[in-house]
Amino acid sequence: MDKVKKITQKRLFLPVFCMFLVMAANIIYDVACGEFAFSFFTISVRNGVLYGRLIDILNRGSEIAILAIGMTLVVSASAGTDISVGSVMSLAASFCCMLLAGYGVSSTTELAVPLIVGVLGGILMGCVCGAFNGTLVAYLNVQPMVATLILFSAARAIGLLLCNNLIVYVRNDSFKFFGGYLGFIPTPIIIAAVCVVVMALLLKKTALGLYVQSVGINKKASRIAGLNSSKIIFVCYLVCGLMAGIAGIVASSRISSADSNNIGLNYEMDAILAVALGGNSLGGGKFSLAGSIIGAYTIQAITTTLYALGVSTDVAPVFKAIIVIIIVTIQAPPFKAYMKRRAARKALAKGGAAA
C-alpha cells in the first residue's frame, strides 16, 4: 500500500497516468473492433520506414513537443503564456520558404539560396520574434498575454507580406528532409528529441532551472539575491521564439510550402495545454520539463486516437475538450484533496468494522 502511495505522490504520476488512460482507450477500441489488442503499439516497417500509430503520434506530436519546451520556460519565469508561438511558427516558415524560393516566386524546385541559409533564416526569424516578446515582457513590464497578442495577430500577416501574398511552394527533396525521414525514422521525431535532450542537459548541467524557477516564484527577491530577473525572463521568451522557429521549419517542410494561414494554427493552445497537462502551474514557478513533454504527446495521442476512432476532423475538438476536462479535473488540488478525504473515511470505516 505504501509503495502505491509513494508512486501516486510522484510529481509526474498524473501526466503519465493520463497518457496510459489514452493508450488504454486505444486497446479497448482495438479489442472491440476484433483487432489484435496491441495493434496500437505495433510498429512495422513499410516502404522502408517505420509505420504504426505510436510512430504517428510521436511524429505528429513533434511540433507541440518542441513548442512545449519553450512554453514551459515562459510560463515558469513570467507566470504568463506566449500565445504567439503558432503565428511565429508560420512567420518562420514563410521567411524560410521566401529565402529558399526567392521573393515573389510562388513555386520552385530549385533553391535560390543554400538550404542552410533558408533554414537558419527561418529559425533566426523565430528568435527575433522571441526577442521582441521578451523585450516587451521583461523590460517594459507588459503583461505576457498582451505582449504576445501583438505577434499572435501580426505575425501571419507579416508572413504573407514576405511571401507577396502567395503560398510559396518549395518542391525540393532536400527541404523535405525536415518533415520527412532520416533513414527509416521520421526526422521530426529526431529533431524534437534533440531539442528535448539539449534543454534537459542545460537544465541539469547549468543553473538555468534554478534561475528560471527562482525568478518565476519571486522576481524581487531573486534580484536582491543577485539574479538579473529581466534578463532571465527575456532569455525564456527568446528560447520560446527559437523553438517556434524550429517547429515552423518542421511544419513547413512537411507540406513543402509556407501556408501562412494554416501553419501552426491553434498550436499555441496545444502548447499551453501541454504545459498544464504536465502538472505545471500556469501561475509560474516550479516546473517539470518531462511533464510538459509527456503532456504534448498526450494531446497528440488524443487527437490521433480520435481520428483512428473515425471521429471527423470537425467534431474532434469537442471530444478533445471532454478528455482535457477529465484530465485537468483529476489533477486539480481540490479533487485530489477530496479523494484523499474519501480514502481516509474508507480506511476509518474499515478500521471501525475490524474493531
Added chain:
Amino acid sequence: MDNNVVLTMRGICMTFPGVKALDHVDFTLRKGEIHALMGENGAGKSTLIKCLTGINAFEAGEIRVDGIDGPVVNHSTLDAQKKGISTVYQEVNLCPNLSVAENLFIGREPKTKIGTIDWKTMVKRSQKIVQDLDMDIDVTQNLEEYSLALQQMIAIARAVDMDCKVLILDEPTSSLDDNEVEKLFKLMNQLKAKGVGIIFVTHFLEQVYAVCDRITVLRDGQLVGEYPIEDLPRVKLVAAMMGKDFDDLASIKSDESPVFSDEDILIDAEGMSHKGTIKPFNLQIHKGEVVGLTGLLGSGRSELARVIYGADKNQTGTLKVKGKEAKINAPIDAMKLGMGLLPDDRKAEGIIGDLSVRENIILALQAKRGMFRLLPMSKQIELADKYIDMLQIKTASRETLIKQLSGGNQQKVILGRWLATDPDFLILDEPTRGIDIGTKTEIQKLVLKLAKEGKGIIFISSEIEEMLRTCTKMAVLRDGMKVGEITESLSQETVMKAIAGGDK
C-alpha cells in the same frame, strides 16, 4: 462553558511533514483579556493560530467559541470571521493595489438596493474607521501608497471593524515604531474594555508586560503553561520559553572600542542618493566595523543601505569600495564586490517560497558564480547542512520548502544565503525581526564575530538596545536624510535624542 470564557482550545494536535507542530495544546481566552501567546521560533504559535482560523486543519482536539453550540471547525479565514474570530498576521495580508476603503470592506462590501457596491457608504464608513484610530490617511488611495506600518494599522482596523469576539494579533508590532505601537496599545485597551478577547503574539517582552493580562507559553509544539502576568517575571518567562536560563544579552560586546585607520576603509560613500527615498549622504565603513543605521520607520535607514547595495539605483555621488570607485547598476554588481543585503521585507524580497531550504541557501552564491558554473550537488548539500546546523534552522529536512518554515527560521535561511557567499560587507536590515530571544543573541554574537573577522557590517534595527549591543558607530536618519553620526558615548538616551532631533 464558563460565562467569562470566550474561546477554549483543547488537545490540539497538528503534524507537518516530519515535524510534530502541535502536541495536545490547550488554550483558554476570557472576555476582555489580552492574552500573550509566547514561544520561540517554531514553538507552534503561528500554527496554533492558523488552526484556530482555519488555515491549517488540525488533526485532533476541539475548539469551542462562546455563543456557538458544539465544537467549532473553521475551514477558512472567512469562516472564522463569521464566527467572530478576526486575525491580523505578522505580514500584511491585504491587497496593495486596492484602495484602503476596498481593503477595509473586502468580502463584506456595503450593498445598494439593487445589489451593487455602495461606494459612498463604503468610503464614509472607512473614513470613520481610520479617524477613530487617529490615522491621517485618504481611504480612496491605494494601500501600497502607505508605509508598511500604516498598512498594518489598516489590517488591524479591518479586523476590529468586524465586530469580533476574538481578535488575534500575530506579531502586529514588528513593523511599527514606538509611536504607532502606543496607538495600537490604546486601541487594544479600548477593545478590551468592550469585552473583546485579544490573543497577542509578539517577540517583544516589553510589550507583553505593557498590555497583557495573561501569558500562555509554548515550546516545541507543547504547552508549557498558562500564567497570570504578575506570576511570571521576565526572567522566568524567558526561561519558560527556552527551557533553560539564558546568558545575559548585555554582556556579549567587549567594552574596549576598536580604533580604525584610513587604510581599513571598506565602503566610502560620498553624496549618494535616490530620489524620493534618501537625500545625498556620506558614509564610511571600515573593516571590522559594525555601523548601525537608526531612525524612525520611514526615516530612510533601509533606503540608505539599499542605495549602497544597488537595490535602488544611486543617482548622485560616488561609491568607493576598498579605495576603488565602484559602478553598481544592479545587486549582482554589488555582490561581486563582496556585498550582501538581508532585506527587511522577508516575504517580498527575501524568500523564494516554493524553493527548498537548500536552494534558498545556495541561490546567492550560485548567482555570483553565474549560470554555467552550477554548484555540484554534493557542495550544495554540504553548504545547506552547514548553515542549517550553524544557525540552528528548524526544518524537517534541507529539501523542505522554505514557505513551510516559521518566519524566524525563514530569516535564518536568508542569513545563511548571504553567509554562504562569504561577503566582505554585509547589510542586515532588521535581521532579528520576528526572531526569538535565544536566536537574537546568537545573531548578535554572529555579527560581532563577523566584524572580528574583518568584515564590515551595516546593522539596522528598530530596537535601539540591540544596536547598542552590537554597533561601534551609529548613523542617525530623519525624514530621508542622514543627520548625524554618534561614535562616542553610545547610550539609549543619546541615540533617542538624536533620532528625535534634540531641542529643535
